[in-house]
Amino acid sequence: MSGQLVVAGLGPGAEDMITPEVTAALIEATDIVGYGPYVARVALRAGQRLHGSDNRVEVERASFALDLAARGRKVAVVSSGDPGVFAMASALFEALEDGPAEWRDLDIRILPGITAMLAAAARLGAPLGHDFCAINLSDNLKPWAVIEHRLRMAARGDFAMAFYNPRSRARPEGFARVLDVLREELGGERLISFARDVSKPGEHLLTLPLAEARAGMADMRTVVIVGNSMTRQVGRFVYTPRQAPGVQGAGVQGAE
């Protein structure tokens, strides 16, 4: 088959955080497929076809894109952030798995982007500078019991945590329960940061102790980061040191 498909990460919002690899792929594409607002962000050249869609039909969108590629088009599926982190890449492979066998022969590439939690971490300082977990709190895809169990395991492992989709449309009360579990596991002094619309107009950062955190501080455009037991503030920054708790004077790292 001659068709090509890339899944391209657009990063958190700012134009200058889109990699040249992604920009080149978007210029070369004959067809651009994605959630409406993301497609609208992409600069176009003459003759390209745009295929915007609703946000809640990811597998259908992926199948549509694969079918276009199978017809010989050069398709770019656009995704916010990094396609591999709670975005379009997994949906693409779900569609590939369920689709016609010949789709597997297509030239398919995933092009990474700056994912929301790392853009947020950079603005805050370095809260994810030691071991951390990334958890999607959208409860459309998993039951609350799974979320709660993972929160407790992450807390007991003294991982920092980054949360995507903290406030689900389907169950807006879910994030209040998340905060309750975190306070139960970690106590009230642990630092939590809310980073909204990072790199976009209206960017807003807020860091405070868990005891003062409220569910309303997060919405669907917010990434939430919880520190580990060593996370602290220096000046206007939040950071997690490289050393694990109890390790003194290490000061070197084996390799970057």
Next chain:
Amino acid sequence: MSGQLVVAGLGPGAEDMITPEVTAALIEATDIVGYGPYVARVALRAGQRLHGSDNRVEVERASFALDLAARGRKVAVVSSGDPGVFAMASALFEALEDGPAEWRDLDIRILPGITAMLAAAARLGAPLGHDFCAINLSDNLKPWAVIEHRLRMAARGDFAMAFYNPRSRARPEGFARVLDVLREELGGERLISFARDVSKPGEHLLTLPLAEARAGMADMRTVVIVGNSMTRQVGRFVYTPRQAPGVQGAGVQGAE
């Protein structure tokens, strides 16, 4: 103070994965500071000063850069991948915390980059498409007991996992112990991927069941990714579906 300091993420290796934000900051800098090979990667304009250093003195390098900025220079500290993920950003804030109070007034910015695990995940497919943990296996900065505990918590939470620095110079046998713990927790059929030199010449990818994994498959230039209980192969790709185990037919995601 008029000095400026950026910590700039160079991504995994390929030039076209460096964001325009980082490229612009490197052009504007009067001084570029970093581990020798990273400094050598950076294209220079006339008049810039280069300050290469050894890899094992990150806090000293950070203090040197802060001091330069305090003297009014525009300093770019270069870091592989994303500065906030097991790289230079935390070292910078450690130096800031321990340094003169006036350093805190400097214009300091962290510029994110494509971190190694996400570059590797994109090449492999989408193994980190559901909740995951990032763990630095370099044991210079934490005792084995901490690493083992975190591995077990991550396994019991059914997180996918990404490992940085799997083979430490200091304790090369450590990664064999990691594999033993993973097999004990997850069984032999769980998929593990080794991604070496992603986006560089000689890139090499290998995916196999944990039972067949050997410590020698990883070196210091390898990122290792372990799937969760749902991770599988489709064609030449490895991916983790968006749904948690036991959740059928969800198929939609609240927000990207």
